Amino acid sequence: MAENKLLVPDREAGIIGYGAYIPRYRLPVKEVARVWADGKGGLPIHEKAVTGLDEDVITMSIEAARNALARSGIDPTEIGAVWVGSESHPYAVKPTSTVVAEAIGATPHVLAADWEFACKAGTEAIQASIGFVGSGMADYALAIGMDTAQGRPGDALEYTAGAGGAAFIIGPAKDAVCVFEGSYSYATDTPDFWRRANAIYPEHGERFTGEPAYFSHTQTAAESLLEALGATASDFRFAVFHQPNTKFPMRVAKSLGFGQDQIEAGLLVPEIGNTYAGSAMIGLTSILDIADPGDRILMVSYGSGAGSDAFSLRATEALPRRRGSAPATLIYVKRRTEIDYATYARLRGKLVLK
Amino acid sequence: METSQHWRLRKQRYALVGEVCPHCESKIFPPRDICPDCGEDAREMYQFSGRGEVYSHTTVYQAPSGHAENVPYPVAIVRLEEGPLVTAQLTDVGDQPIEIGTPVEMVTRKLGADGERGMLVYGYKFRPALVER
Amino acid sequence: MTKKPDAVVVAGVGMMPVGEHWDLSLRQLALEAISAARLDSGGLRPQALYVANMLSPALSGQSHLGPLLADFAGMRGVEASTIEASGASGGVAVRQAYLALMSGAIDVALVLGVEKVTDKGSSQVQAALATATDAEYEAVQGVTPSTQAALLMQRYFYEYGPPEDSLAGFSITAHLNAVTNPDAMFRKAIRREQYASAPIVSEPLNTFDVAPLADGAAALVLARAAALPDGQEYPQVEIVGSATATSALALHDRPDPLDLTAAAQSAQTALMQAELSPEDIGLFELHDSFSIFAALSLEAAGFAERGKGWKLAQNGDISLTGHIPIGTFGGSKARGDPGGATGIYQLVEASRQLQGRANENQVPDAATAMTQCLGGSGATASTHILRRVT
Structure with a gap:
């Protein structure tokens, strides 16, 4: 079954350039607990990244895209598609991608669109880019996963909903810093989390988001991909999963046979929170910052509603040469200004000003 | 509605695209089609690096309407490494003290919105250089 | 009578106190000042009205002030128009009237400066003021005139390293002069x-570096000397120098933002016309909407070397009895800042000094005066030199 569904393009594709972005503000989640739970209860992560007043998915995407472009070494006019996956696009109607394309100099002979599939909107864009490049329709496509996610004040989501993401320029394997060995997509209609049109905050199914949703989809996608490739966890030096909290990715990693040493590099959620469409992708950038040529990497995303994309990548000789052309993801992780709940409420537009 | 006014400026606003004078090599920002140094025609597009240093700076506490929700915000005149001065907000300053000479780099950020329902306006700001150079 | 019948002289002055005139509209303020100036002129009939104003369209929703104010001031029918050059509107309007009079096209002109700012909230006033900066490259960044002044002041301190409170003297002197006004x-x-x-x-700018913008109106009747009736009560004041110059609008478009080239150029031209040098000037009504501009104007007009303008505020040089008195009735800082009307207030005050009717604020033996107003951060500068005719 899985063999038939393995996604491999006619022309081998890879990542030509990658870039991350994380805003500098950090809310220690004990601040959320202080305001909403008398400081009691467990904390799913340590702290989360929060956007400044002048940031949104468009501005963050632009910086991540510029970082990816710097590492790619290509001219922005060579990019055939700019695709931005997010669930917090600044406009309900009007593309994020056109602003990003204009800002990086990829306009006007370019395909631009926004993608939406909860937290896997970014990896959907990667899948499409592989197909776009792999079919020969274009040489390069820019796929971005970026979010500054919403969480109702006091809700469980508010403890983890962070901001940030990553951009990848997909191109022919010969120029790549890592190549796609194959990918796999798995989707069902599973309503574990949603935000209705015009609603400010999303709703979620609490414990229903676990077994039938996150775990079932990520595990199936990963297992199917590994099976199709004839690989096992031990063949990979690194693995990165969608990270709604610290526990979920660690649990799915363990059940697939991955050890802590394989997932540590990509596990950023304790320090930056859940970056939704950016979550697995920014973890991958962190891995690419340290991976050696030949290393194999597994990336598995998860989007509520629900679906999972799994990718197998192999780092090339070009990776160490090109990674220095843009700031390492850890530089963004370590760049931090701690804020309290009041400042967080202001930055996130939770104060009534009108 | 100022939509078309902002749209017209998108290249320079989003990415600091200016001009270079084909006669005296002067780099020009904002673009003005006439070289301020030699007076000749200068319409060749030029992509500035975005790197520069603080020439002067201050902080705005009493903002004009349209910027009131962002106070306090730092504003600087930046000397771009290619020569021109440019006025812009500083952002992501954090705890770093800003001084004349502080290395800064261009980022594209939200400058404001054309009213509650209008378009979002994006443009250049500068932040302390992320990585020392 | 003057020895030069074609000289342009100040025939009458009038002004309203600068302040919060809650009960007066823009046209009422204008009428008060116009009436006072016309009365002072002995009833001369102006053939043209020049209105200096910068904020009426934004803050009063009223443009086309020429016919409106001519009509309400009882001069329906005369040639009338608005001159807008931001804070330099007043000086530029005087310059236009001066040119018309010099050309011989008219014999009597009325120049009015009027500003009504208290009808709108401070954020709207700040936004209106910001329209005098480069809308596309300064105002869009949240820049206002205060921001520009702060940027200049910061740079001034960096380049010249004066003591932290070196500009205090400008504010202290202005307030002292205003006590008796x-x-x-x-x-x-x-x-x-x-x-x-x-x-x-706005660091390093503090509240005492900033002049309080408020409502005001001032008017001048200017005439060719030949048109004056006999038996004038006061010594005649002649305009012997008049010049306007411009620089780049945006601060960042000037090669050296601390060099107010428009101010320097207009001062030099006006001095040349008057055949005077800075040492000959008895008092200087300069543009002190921000204290840094007082220092920079003194430098630009040639009263101090670059970077040393602040020193004149240390030892009484700028006081009423000093060698170059400035802001003799309190300047914009303490008399109040009437925006685009500033240039008219300056000429009214300078004329009163030269006519010997400055009362307790009289500069002893004042025979020549220079006035200079700045638009924006000095993008426009208009300089006038007045001389008492003896």
């Missing part, structure tokens, strides 16, 4: 310690 907005002397502890407006 019954029309001044702030008639209270301030101490150096108060300056040092004043709240910050």
Whole structure:
């Protein structure tokens, strides 16, 4: 079954350039607990990244895209598609991608669109880019996963909903810093989390988001991909999963046979929170910052509603040469200004000003 | 509605695209089609690096309407490494003290919105250089 | 009578105190000042009205002030128009009237400066003021005239390294001069310690570096000397120098933002016309909407070397009995800042000095005066030199 569904393009594709972005503000989640739970209860992560007043998915995407472009070494006019996956696009109607394309100099002979599939909107864009490049329709496509996610004040989501993401320029394997060995997509209609049109905050199914949703989809996608490739966890030096909290990715990693040493590099959620469409992708950038040529990497995303994309990548000789052309993801992780709940409420537009 | 006014400026606003004078090599920002140094025609597009240093700076506490929700915000005149001065907000300053000479780099950020329902306006700001150079 | 029948002289002056005139509209303010000036002129009939104003379209929703104010001031039918050059509107309007009079096209002109700012909230006033900066490259970044002044002041301190409170003297002198001016907005002397502890407006600018923008109106009747009736009560004041110059609008478009080239150029031209040098000037009504501009104007006009303008505020050089008195009725800082009407207030005050009717604010033996107003951060500068005809 899985063999038939393995996604491999006619022309081998890879990542030509990658870039991350994380805003500098950090809310220690004990601040959320202080305001909403008398400081009691467990904390799913340590702290989360929060956007400044002048940031949104468009501005963050632009910086991540510029970082990816710097590492790619290509001219922005060579990019055939700019695709931005997010669930917090600044406009309900009007593309994020056109602003990003204009800002990086990829306009006007370019395909631009926004993608939406909860937290896997970014990896959907990667899948499409592989197909776009792999079919020969274009040489390069820019796929971005970026979010500054919403969480109702006091809700469980508010403890983890962070901001940030990553951009990848997909191109022919010969120029790549890592190549796609194959990918796999798995989707069902599973309503574990949603935000209705015009609603400010999303709703979620609490414990229903676990077994039938996150775990079932990520595990199936990963297992199917590994099976199709004839690989096992031990063949990979690194693995990165969608990270709604610290526990979920660690649990799915363990059940697939991955050890802590394989997932540590990509596990950023304790320090930056859940970056939704950016979550697995920014973890991958962190891995690419340290991976050696030949290393194999597994990336598995998860989007509520629900679906999972799994990718197998192999780092090339070009990776160490090109990674220095843009700031390492850890530089963004370590760049931090701690804020309290009041400042967080202001930055996130939770104060009534009108 | 100022939509078309902002749209017209998108290249320079989003990415600091200016001009270079084909006669005296002067780099020009904002673009003005006439070289301020030699007076000749200068319409060749030029992509500035975005790197520069603080020439002067201050902080705005009493903002004009349209910027009131962002106070306090730092504003600087930046000397771009290619020569021109440019006025812009500083952002992501954090705890770093800003001084004349502080290395800064261009980022594209939200400058404001054309009213509650209008378009979002994006443009250049500068932040302390992320990585020392 | 003057020896030169074609000379342009100040035939009458009038002004309203600068302040919060809640009960007066823009046209009422204008009428008060016009009436006072016309009365002072002995009833001369102006053939043209020049209105200096910068904020009426934004803050009063009213443009086309020429016919409106001509009509309401009882001059329906005369040639009338608005001159807008931001804070330099007044000086530029005087310049236009001067040119018309010099050309011989008209014999009597009325120049009015009027500003009504208290009908709108401070954020709207700040936004209106910001329209005098480069809308596409300064105002869009949240820049206002205060921001520009702060940027200049910061750079001035960096380049020349004067003491931290080196600009305090401008504010202290202005307030001291205003104590004896019954029309001044702030008639209270301030101490150096108060300056040092004043709240910050925009680092390093504090509240005492900023002139209070308020409502005001002032008017001048200017005439060719030949048109004056006999038996004038006061000594005649002649305009012997008149020049306007411009620089780049945006601060960042000037090669050296601390060099107010328009101010320097207009001062030099006006001095040349008057065949005078800075040492000959008895008093200088300069543009002190921000204290840094007082220092920069003194430097640009040739009263101090670059970077040393602040020194004149240390030892009484700028006081009423000093060698170059400035802001003799309190300047914009303490008399009040009437925006685009500033240039008219300056000429009214300078004329009163030269006519010997400055009362307790009289500069002893004042025979020549220079006035200079700046638009924006000095993008426009208009300089006039007045001389008492003896």
